[in-house]
Amino acid sequence: MANITAEEFDTLSDFIYKKTGIRFESRKLYFISKRIGKRIDELGVETVAEYIRMLRFADPVNQEFQKLTDLLTINETYFFRDFPQLQAFAEHCLSEVEKKKNAVKDNTIRIWSAGCSTGEEPYTIAIILLEMLNYFSTWKIEIIANDIDLTVLSKAKQAVYGKRSLRDVPQEYLDRYFIKKDSESYVLQKKVKKMVQFEHVNLSEKKEIRKKRGFDFIFCRNLLIYFDDISRKRLVDQFYVALNEGGYVFLGSSESPGRISTAFKLKRAGGYIVYYK
Amino acid sequence: MDEFAKALNDPDETERIYAAQDIAETKNPNMSIHLIDRLQIEGSQAVRDAIVFSLNNLSCSGNYEKIFDLFSSSDPYLRNSTIDIFGSEGNEAIFFLESHMDHADGEVRKLILDALFATGVPGALPAIRKGLRDPSVNVKITAVEYLGRLEDRESVEIMLEIFSNETEAMLRTAILEMLCQIECRKTDAEDFVSILAPYGDFSLMDPLYLPHMIRLSSKTGDAESLCSIVNTIADINIYAEDIVYAIEQADRIYEEFIKEDCVLEIMGKIMQATENDELRLLCEELMD
Numbered sequence: 037m038a039n040i041t042a043e044e045f046d047t048l049s050d051f052i053y054k055k056t057g058i059r060f061e062s063r064k065l066y067f068i069s070k071r072i073g074k075r076i077d078e079l080g081v082e083t084v085a086e087y088i089r090m091l092r093f094a095d096p097v098n099q100e101f102q103k104l105t106d107l108l109t110i111n112e113t114y115f116f117r118d119f120p121q122l123q124a125f126a127e128h129c130l131s132e133v134e135k136k137k138n139a140v141k142d143n144t145i146r147i148w149s150a151g152c153s154t155g156e157e158p159y160t161i162a163i164i165l166l167e168m169l170n171y172f173s174t175w176k177i178e179i180i181a182n183d184i185d186l187t188v189l190s191k192a193k194q195a196v197y198g199k200r201s202l203r204d205v206p207q208e209y210l211d212r213y214f215i216k217k218d219s220e221s222y223v224l225q226k227k228v229k230k231m232v233q234f235e236h237v238n239l240s241e242k243k244e245i246r247k248k249r250g251f252d253f254i255f256c257r258n259l260l261i262y263f264d265d266i267s268r269k270r271l272v273d274q275f276y277v278a279l280n281e282g283g284y285v286f287l288g289s290s291e292s293p294g295r296i297s298t299a300f301k302l303k304r305a306g307g308y309i310v311y312y313k
Numbered sequence: 314m315d316e317f318a319k320a321l322n323d324p325d326e327t328e329r330i331y332a333a334q335d336i337a338e339t340k341n342p343n344m345s346i347h348l349i350d351r352l353q354i355e356g357s358q359a360v361r362d363a364i365v366f367s368l369n370n371l372s373c374s375g376n377y378e379k380i381f382d383l384f385s386s387s388d389p390y391l392r393n394s395t396i397d398i399f400g401s402e403g404n405e406a407i408f409f410l411e412s413h414m415d416h417a418d419g420e421v422r423k424l425i426l427d428a429l430f431a432t433g434v435p436g437a438l439p440a441i442r443k444g445l446r447d448p449s450v451n452v453k454i455t456a457v458e459y460l461g462r463l464e465d466r467e468s469v470e471i472m473l474e475i476f477s478n479e480t481e482a483m484l485r486t487a488i489l490e491m492l493c494q495i496e497c498r499k500t501d502a503e504d505f506v507s508i509l510a511p512y513g514d515f516s517l518m519d520p521l522y523l524p525h526m527i528r529l530s531s532k533t534g535d536a537e538s539l540c541s542i543v544n545t546i547a548d549i550n551i552y553a554e555d556i557v558y559a560i561e562q563a564d565r566i567y568e569e570f571i572k573e574d575c576v577l578e579i580m581g582k583i584m585q586a587t588e589n590d591e592l593r594l595l596c597e598e599l600m601d
């Protein structure tokens with residue numbers, strides 16, 4: 037099997053980054069080099085350099101590129117995924133928006149979770165709002181969560197979760213927001229559940245996404261890798277349009293909004309870089 | 314079509330972003346002129362960004378002159394975007410770019426090279442090589458770097474000529490770096506050695522070029538030159554890492570390299586002198 041060196045991995049990772057704005061770090065090399073090696077063998081290509089050349093010049097409709105990204109993505113989700121990012125959201129961005137809204141007597145907060153899968157992400161956001169907002173009951177909160185896949189949406193609405201999904205939930209939150217169903221699973225409490233509205237939406241459809249406006253926060257994590265260049269750019273441009281002035285966009289930890297669009301401003305929130313309008 | 318052009322100049326920022334997206338979808342090259350016109354006056358970064366993306370996805374071949382003017386813009390975003398726009402044109406743009414390589418402004422000539430490289434097509438190579446003859450050192454260095462990245466063996470001869478005629482250290486280092494990147498032959502390396510160490514007098518070699526010459530002689534399997542270079546170094550510790558990593562590289566290609574007496578001697582010296590355990594370990598492994 038073709039063995040991939042760290043250098044070759046970096047070249048490949050650079051190539052993907054330039055194309056998609058998504059960075060695969062070499063610490064993940066171990067997990068994926070075998071998969072890439074196998075793919076290269078299947079194609080009968082000799083070296084990684086040759087494989088990259090093929091992706092660059094002999095893959096006009098991005099068919100191979102899609103195969104490669106499928107290999108590199110792990111289709112899973114869980115509560116409190118990417119904790120440092122959520123911490124920046126909870127401790128810096130949310131309180132800043134809260135203060136601004138208080139000052140102008142606006143009591144609405146609107147959040148969009150794009151590509152929400154089985155609901156762990158929007159529900160995590162709901163829990164954070166419950167924990168962090170002062171005078172919670174005075175706020176009018178809307179969390180809109182959408183996905184293209186009907187099966188995951190139906191699971192999201194049921195809101196029953198197993199250990200894998202709950203592995204990063206702090207014990208006190210587990211006690212406060214979940215009810216134990218059986219030895220394997222927990223049900224989310226109603227008060228969290230009713231904060232999230234699920235929708236069936238194809239986010240690569242122009243008509244659909246252009247309806248979305250007026251959000252204070254947008255989360256779109258680990259979804260863009262499934263998109264081609266044009267739909268990815270269109271969606272990220274739409275995030276800009278859909279954000280209120282001063283609103284924040286959060287992508288997955290390896291995805292860089294700055295690489296996909298120069299429209300957003302960036303700043304530090306704690307130790308974390310955040311992008312806003 | 315006029316509708317799109319109108320929307321592109323709408324007072325509402327969102328409408329302008331959508332117009333740029335919709336124009337890209339039409340795939341109609343005649344629309345690119347509207348995008349370019351708007352780009353020059355657009356104040357919103359979000360719209361500029363959408364316009365540039367759109368131009369990257371449309372053929373712009375009728376409007377190269379207008380796009381080219383953006384190279385002289387005082388705005389770095391526009392200058393960089395212009396590189397990408399030409400880059401996305403591929404083969405189409407080569408002839409046009411090449412024909413402007415006599416532009417009076419050296420900055421613009423450098424940007425032309427950036428754009429040629431960005432096209433990513435083999436047809437750009439001869440044009441980039443022309444950059445080696447540019448009067449500006451900066452442009453020459455840029456050309457050398459790109460030719461290195463494109464692993465262009467054909468330009469080695471011109472590089473040698475420039476190397477022997479020019480004294481500018483940055484340019485000379487760029488050339489040596491380029492040689493380290495490409496598939497280089499022993500005879501190529503020897504030519505460079507003979508310039509830096511005339512009459513085989515290695516003590517004349519400028520220390521500035523030592524790290525590259527260490528790499529180059531190892532890369533080409535030239536143990537004799539490597540040893541002569543290393544022997545001029547007073548404190549071997551300063552270059553210990555360069556030397557060991559270069560020998561390691563050579564060892565992967567040339568089985569006999571490591572067995573040369575003088576190479577073994579160098580390794581022995583380094584093992585004695587270095588306080589870097591990792592390096593010493595690597596030497597031991599190599600000598601095993």
Ligand SMILES: C[S@@+](CC[C@H](N)C(=O)[O-])C[C@H]1O[C@@H](n2cnc3c(N)ncnc32)[C@H](O)[C@@H]1O
Binds near residue numbers: 117154
């Ligand atoms: C890996 S999950 C990400 C879940 C969550 N955001 C997270 O980061 O943990 C990606 C989700 O994107 C959804 N998706 C893929 N293409 C989509 C599209 N065109 N429109 C809407 N959702 C899509 C998939 O169905 C999947 O549920």
